[in-house]
Amino acid sequence: MSQLLGFDLLRPAWTVAMLAAPLLLAAGVFGLVLRRRELLRWADARRVQRLFPGLSLGRARLRVVLAAIALLLGAFALTGPVRGYSLQEVERAGHDVVVVVDTSRSMLVQDVRPDRLTRAKREVRGLLQRLEGDRVGLLAFAGDVREVAPLTHDRRTLEQFVDTLSPRDNLVGGTNIGAALERAVSLFDGRSGAHEAIVLITDGEDLEGHGLEVARTAADKGIRVYVVGMGTEAGGKIPDEQRGFVRDETGSEVVSTLDGSTLRQIAEATGGDYLSISDAVLPLEELYEKRITKLDTRELWAGKLRVPHDRFQWPLVLALGCMLLESGLRERRSTRRRAGGDA
Secondary structure, eight states: OOEETTEEESOGGGGGGGGHHHHHHHHHHHHHHHHHHHHHTTSOHHHHHHHOTTOOHHHHHHHHHHHHHHHHHHHHHHTOEEEEEEEEEEEEEEOEEEEEEEOSGGGGOTTSSSOHHHHHHHHHHHHHHHOSSOEEEEEEESSSEEEEEEEESOHHHHHHHHHHOOGGGOSSOSOOHHHHHHHHHHHSOSSOSTTEEEEEEEOOOOSSOOHHHHHHHHHHTTOEEEEEEOSOSSOEEOEETTTEEOBOTTSOBOEEOOOHHHHHHHHHHTTOOEEETTTOSSHHHHHHHHTGGGSOOEEEEEEEEEEEEEOTHHHHHHHHHHHHHHHHHHHHHHHHHHHHHHO
16 A cells, blocks of 8 residues: 555555646746736836735735645545554455356357457456455356356456456367356355355357256255356357368358357256346346345355544645635735725
């Protein structure tokens, strides 16, 4: 954490705003010098004082200084200065959610823009932004399954892992939904499935064919599977770096389509839900808000948390004081001008 004047700063980026204070001071002083020079071109100092009895360059300088100090202190308050910490007992309750992403080559099909996998990663990042108190694990699968991240509260690291998902990391080709679900179930502690959920993102071409069987096993443990179908029924050709598109044994280009029927059966077998990418603008976030948040929660973490003591009030009060003084000097000058005019 960044420090300044013995304070830890929660938002150190705002220190840049503090540079505006000396710029304001320099601009104000320069303006006063030009103003004084312009006045002295037409009359000497005594005559200027008689013509403008309410004019006080000293008071004007003080106003500029006060405005600059107020800006400096206000910007410092925005940096979130803290000093001192206390330990606070914290309990965190939530859900355990394992996100399972299909990274097979068929996920490169562009029937979903820009392509199925890129859209899936965008969906997962959006989901991670909404999770509060939940632990999330991440799996990637094709013909094999890869544990990208165990259950964790570290959303920032998870987002970085999501960005790296690619078919290039697959050791075995194909789409083995059953193996992916088995691995997802194994990440849970097995005590109770009421707070646990699996989010499966795939185009649904379960080439091994036992995804539904594993889903029923998960249902027996109380674990629900929520599925987002990534693709369209019309489908599209699978890109191939060497041949342009993937071809079958006869040399024909392979067209990958969304198998929504199988995915719906997997979700419904566990009491979960199914949405295709065509059904909603943000299907994964919709499933989370309407379904996963309604599941039971469980205490996932308890311990002591260091809570910083905010000190932004000090510079903020001083900044307000400087602003009031500056405003008072301006009002005093206006009053003198009116009094001079009445006379």
